Amino acid sequence: MTTDPIPVIRGSALTRTFGDGAAAVTAVSEVDIEVQRGEFVAVMGPSGCGKSTLLHLLAGLDPPTSGRVMVDGRDLADMDDDTLTLLRRRRIGFVFQAFNLLDVLTARENVALPLELDGRRPADADARAVAVLERVGLSDRLDHTPRDLSGGEQQRVALARALVMEPLVLMADEPTGNLDTATGQAITDLLRSLVDDAGQTVLMVTHNPRHASSADRILHMRDGRLVDEQRMESPRAAEALIAELQG
Amino acid sequence: MIVQRYSRRYMRRRPGRTMLSVSGIAIGVAAIFGISLTIGTTRNAYQRMFSELAGRAELEIVASGYGAFDGDLTRLMANAPGVAAAVPVAVAAAALTSAGGWSAIQVLGVDPSRDGLVRDYRFYRGRMFTDGNEVVIPVALADRTGVKVGDALGVMGSAGSVSLRVSGLLEGGGAAAFNGGAVAFTSLAAAQRLNGGAVGITSIQVVVERDARPEEVQRSLQSIVPAGMLVQTPAARAALGEAALFGTERGLGVLSVVSLVAGAFVILNSFLMGLSERTRSFALMRALGMTRSQVVRMLMGEAALVGAIGAVVGMGLGMALSVVLNAIVAGVLGAALPPIRLTWPPVALSVLLGPGVAVAATALPARRFSVRSPLELLGDRRAAGLTERPSAWLPGAGLACLLFPILVTAALVWNRVGSERLVSLLAPAMASGLIGAALLVPGIFAWLCRPLERGLTRVAGTEGRLAIRDLRRHRIRSSLTIAVLAICVVVSFGFGNSMMISVDDVRQWVDHVTPYDYFARRLWPDVGTMSAPTMPESLEGVLRSLESVDVVDKLCWAATRVNGVVVMSEIGSYSGAGPIAQEVAEGDAAGLYERLESGEVALGSVLAKKLNVRPGQTVTVQTRAGQRPMRVAGIISSYTGGGMTLHLAWPVGVDTLGVSGVHVWMLRAAPGRRQALSDALRRLGVEHGFHVQSMEQFRATVDGAMSGVVAALWVIIAFVFVVASLGTVNTLTMNVIEQMRQLGLMRAVAMTRRQVRRMIVSAAAAMALTSLVPGVAMGFLLAFAMGASHHAVTGYHVDMTIHYSLLAVTVIGAVATAVAAALVPAQRAASMPIIEAIRYE
Secondary structure, eight states: OOOOSSOSEEEEEEEEEESSGGGOEEEEEEEEEEEOTTOEEEEEOOTTSSHHHHHHHHTTSSOOSEEEEEETTEEGGGOOHHHHHHHHHHHEEEEOTTOOOOTTSOHHHHHHHHHHHTTOOHHHHHHHHHHHHHHTTOGGGTTOOGGGSOHHHHHHHHHHHHHTTOOSEEEEESTTTTSOHHHHHHHHHHHHHHHHHHOOEEEEEOSOHHHHTTSSEEEEEETTEEEEEEEOOSHHHHHHHHHHHTO | OHHHHHHHHHHHHOHHHHHHHHHHHHHHHHHHHHHHHHHHHHHHHHHHHHHHHHTTOSEEEEEGGGOOBOTTHHHHHHTSTTEEEEEEEEEEEEEEEETTEEEEEEEEEEOTTTGGGTOOOOEEEEOOOOSTTEEEEEHHHHHHHTOOTTOEEEEEETTEEEEEEEEEEEOSSGGGGGGGGOEEEEEHHHHHHHTTSOOSBSEEEEEEOTTSOHHHHHHHHHHHSOTTEEEEOGGGGGHHHHHHHHHHHHHHHHHHHHHHHHHHHHHHHHHHHHHHHTHHHHHHHHHHTOOHHHHHHHHHHHHHHHHHHHHHHHHHHHHHHHHHHHHHHHHHHTOOOOOOOOOHHHHHHHHHHHHHHHHHHHHHHHHHHHTSOHHHHHHOGGGGOTTTSOOTTHHHHHHHHHHHHHHHHHHHHHTOSOHHHHHHTHHHHHHHHHHHHHHHHHHHHHHHHHHHHHHHHHHHTHHHHHHHHHHHHTHHHHHHHHHHHHHHHIIIIIIHHHHHHHHHHHHHHHHHHOOOSEEEESOOOOTTTOOOOOBOTTHHHHHHTOTTEEEEEEEEEEEEEETTEEEEEEEEEOSTTTGGGGGEEESOOTTHHHHHHTTOEEEEHHHHHHHTOOTTOEEEEEETTEEEEEEEEEEEOOOGGGGOEEEEEHHHHHHHHOOOSBSEEEEEEOTTOHHHHHHHHHHHHHHHTOEEEEHHHHHHHHHHHHHHHHHHHHHHHHHHHHHHHHHHHHHHHHHHHHTHHHHHHHHHHTOOHHHHHHHHHHHHHHHHHHHHHHHHHHHHHHHHHHHHHHHHHHSSOOOOOOOHHHHHHHHHHHHHHHHHHHHHHHHHHHHSOHHHHHHOO
16 A cells, blocks of 8 residues: 555445345455555455455445545535536546447547537537547547447547546556457556656556556555555566466 | 437337327316317307407497397497497398208398498409399308309398399498308398398497597496497307307216326326336436436326327327317307317416426325435335335325215205305316315225235136235235225216206106197207297187197397396296196195296296395396396296296287297197197198197207206226326236236246236236225215206206116226226236246345
8 A cells, every 4th residue: 555645545444235134245355555656556456355245435436435535635425416426527537348339429528528528619529529539549430329339449439538538547348358469468558658658647447457557556446455566566466466366 | 308219208108008198088087178169269259259240349238138239329329439430230030941941041131331431341252232032151061051252142031032133242240240250241231131120139239439438438438328238248148159159068077077087097007007117227327326306207207208108199189088078069069169269368378287287196205215325225126115005194185085076065054155156166166076086095905905815716716816916015006906996986976967967857857848749949059149030929829729729939049137147037828737737846836837827037046046046035136128127936947048038928029129030939739739739830831931840859959958968977987097098008007017027927937828818917907906995985065066066056956866877887897998908918917938037036
């Protein structure tokens, strides 16, 4: 754990329980986590270990049963739904595993949507969306609807949509989960370049060690708890990690 | 922008559902628009008829019963304070006689040298008449009858037939629009001649000085006119026509509200399906930063757009409906109504109601949907929750809503509140009842599930059972479709039964109050003006001298006032007790006519109810000699004049109202001499200028008018069922789409295409059968409430009979509609490729 006094994200003693009584399931248990500005953090672990639930708690999509989440120093528990929504809109970019694009909108419209929801002028929103799509390499796919795009292209659009508001932190939930290996790696490389070139903070959930190895830091989860942390300080460390995890 | 684009593209991608939503609103708006346009046009027709005739005149002076009076009064009025001009008018009810038959026309006798002070005459061709042998008519009437300037126009007045030369043709509008354009202008003397040589005029039209207040001038003139004369606004004459419309308005008002509620449920149904289908998209937008209020605004915007389109479509349909209704109302009133004119109030009402109802119907679910967390919505397509789990408060709210119509019906039965106020509550009460019934549908459906499952399993095997389980899984969606079907059942059975009872009652009334073989008349008066050319009383001697005749009775109608209310007076002379004795609702039927001959009066039941008068009490009748108290001998149940009638014996009517002439002779043949009487009457008709109508022809005329009403009823029922079928298609299609994967698996395992089809058709049949429970129950309540309101308004009881044929048609119609609507989604489900279905997300 780092001890930077102003982390972008800080989760303290986070617990999330679903159901009541005997049927209660604790997906996340007493997790403490901090992500620093400009850091690329990956959360790894087996299916059902609580990775996605932790990400949802940190993104303000789901309230914790106990514990606190601070984003840029502000406690999510103190916010009403509208404030939380605005925070999500302006400070957090979220990428889903299933792309989750609106299928009746074109790529540029999907990307411009958060800007327009925020009250930006349509022309400005469109110009900004086009710029971000160009940045993720989709300048020739601006007016295509999701059904006309490949999986990798769809995920790039989703990435552009998450970036368009210039969020404080980009959260990605298994962004490569629905993609083939090469395309998945391309997406991970894109995330890495965002961190290196633009100082973007990224928190990514993945079960793929190769993709996780692109991060600066890897947090390992098991049964709802953070059980280990690794820093990828050199390519050799990454290769060692991959070899270890792949057995 | 993008949000609106998203909404628009979604609607375009789902044209069927969008069309259903639009049709839901369109049907409601069409009913409201069409009905208010028809009623407005009819009311306006009566009001405009008199105000157009009056031109610039703000007041008119008339005699009681709108009979003739001495024209010398005009000079006195012209010199009265506050009066800028006073001109005489003599109106003669007449018939235009041509080779094609007779048609009603109003001949206005005016003074051409002074009439310009009140009316403008814009000539299309020709010039003003110069003497009593000439006439001026509107160009539209000339075109219709093929008459040109210089031609002779055959006009049959009370004095018989005369020929007038057409000296000029008037452009439309102004006085030329009076009586729907069926008008002719001639000299005062010529009109008086047509009126049987009666010396005098029928009104003085008064233009008030610019700086005088009309109300003050009216009061001042009233104080100086002789007894029996009235100073009123020209539009006041419309009261009679408006009173006659009241019953029709009541029924149509209930129907329009029922249609609007049906429309609201249709749009709610399709709205919830749209929500269910787009749960993931909304979850995503919420996750991306769409606030709750933005979600609500977006959904409300969609609803408002659909409502606005529905309003536009509805107004188009409403125009068509109003044309049909106008023809029916004209038939019922026996009046030549002008064509439907688009006016602002119905347009404004529709523009408000279309989006308003759509937004109101969807506001609550939209709000509930917006408060769901994005993660909850992302995780489960059905996490919208409101689409599948009925709230616990539904039954309580449903019963509370049902209480309103029950209380109104009970109050109507016991008549605790003023009748008209109660009757005006009927439409909102029925709307409340329908909403209540719809809220109870989920509970009714849950209660019926087990017997339905058993029954359908017996008929359709496992597919029947699966169908019920599928409907149970989507209880709210199924319930909404059931509610729409139930409203169809209410309209079909409840409204239909009520109308059929009324139609039967009219037919029975015709049968037992008209014990005659023939009628001899020039034209039947329309109920709005009670004007028609009369025949001379002297004809009675001629008719009685016929060997083949047994009974000769006569009738005449005129307008007057009772306790200040404008009514139609029916003056009759009967042999023996006469048909009036058959109609007695209150009072002693025996000897009624004798009491009328002694100077008492009978009141129509609607009028008696309105004035709260009973036999033995006294009413004040406006006679030609002023106000006169007259004792009420009995209350009469009559459809004549909408029941707003004053019944007088012939000598009393002649004495008090000064009527002269007979509107209709009613004749019964001597035993075995019917044909001989017919032949004799037809010969006399040619000679004296009247038509002979047999009882069978009269009954056929009434039947024709009633058939029009019944035909309109069937059109409305069919229309409502078409919308319900669209709702059923929508629900079942949505079920098929959501279960695509499951259906694919069932097909892969064992289910044949036919079994898939049977399962979906079974679901449709189950919904239709369920809809019959609340539908028929509410239908009974509606029919009973309409019957009670009939009693409350008219004062006489109509037996509540059940038209089992209508019930059977309703049951078959509901099931057939739902099953037919199921065929499309059933075929879609049966024909899908199995692998594709299994992969469906």
